[in-house]
Amino acid sequence: MAGATQRSQTSGMATAPRRRTSKHIHGYRRDRMVGLMLFMPMAIMIVVLSFYPVVRILGMAVHAQGLFTAVRRFVGLENFATLFAHEAFLRSLSNNLVFAFGALALQMIVGLLIALLLHSKFYLRGPVRGTILFSYLVPYVVAALTFRFMLSDATGVLSYLIRASGLPIPASLFGSKEWAMPAVILVNTWKNFPFMVIVFLAQLQSINPELYEAASVDGASALQRFGRITFPSLLPTIMVVGMLRTIWNFNNFEVIFLLTQGGPLGRTETFPLLIYRFVFGEFSMGRGSALATVVLALLLVMSVTYWKLYENLQEGLT
Helix, strand or coil: CHHHHHHHHHHHHHHHHHHHHHHHHHHHHHHHHHHHHHHHHHHHHHHHHHHHHHHHHHHHHCEEEECCCCCEEECCCHHHHHHHCCCCHHHHHHHHHHHHHHHHHHHHHHHHHHHHHHHCCCCCHHHHHHHCCHHHHCCHHHHHHHHHHHCCCCCCHHHHHHHHHCCCCCCCHHHCCCCHHHHHHHHHHHHHHHHHHHHHHHHHHCCCHHHHHHHHHCCCCHHHHHHHHHHHHHHHHHHHHHHHHHHHHHCCCHHHHHHCCCCCCCCCCCHHHHHHHHHHHCCEHHHHHHHHHHHHHHHHHHHHHHHHHHHHHHHHHC
8 A cells, every 4th residue: 555655656756747847848839939920020021121132233233224214134244244344443442442451450459549548447537438439429421521621722720730730741631642542541430430449348348357467466567468368358359340340341432422432533432432433423223233242242251251260269269
């Protein structure tokens, strides 16, 4: 009798977890289905909004079509052949690479230096941190037109200071073939370096202070602490923001268009401005779409390269 009771208790104890596990699995599946049902409308919207324009661009790239007509003719790869033979293609590619990576390097250097400064303790650090974000809040149009006014030959305060200083710099930077691109890069850097400051400062605050204390006890200098602790901790962040800013700089249209419109003599004409010229200047949707496809392919290659470098870096750190 006692043995039967013990067996029934044992069997009850053995079967109870199965009932709870089955109920738990059923509830998990139900929650997952509800989550998928809530997520699917937004996912479908994102896919449609992201991929439909790409499909349309790819379709227009193999057709000849004007800007003000719906009639189009299939031409295959003729638009790409015309594009690669165009006199402005290689020049715009070179300008785009100089602008994208020149602005990226300058933004990273300035952003890192200011982030290191703001990470240290000093009087009024809080208000200074808030003030440093001012340029990032200014719209592109306002920033570009402000610098264009300040560097104007007639009324520009910066042009007056350049002339008064006697420096070998032309007073009208945006009209100079040699200085137009550096000037555009400087304006873009002024506008966007706070993004780097925010990201680098967040990463700096996540580093364990005990690492610096241990390094100081071992006699490491400030430069050695930066090279062995700070910079390795920032490398993954540098790769991620480098990829993002490369894409944004490569696609930037507003700053150059508002400052130079691609001049002088095409010295600042990048791919976005060349697409604008093809579509709204030559009324060729086909050539504009072909160049947009080339830009998409280049950005995909750059993104994959950044991602591979990031993965290799993460494996090296682990």
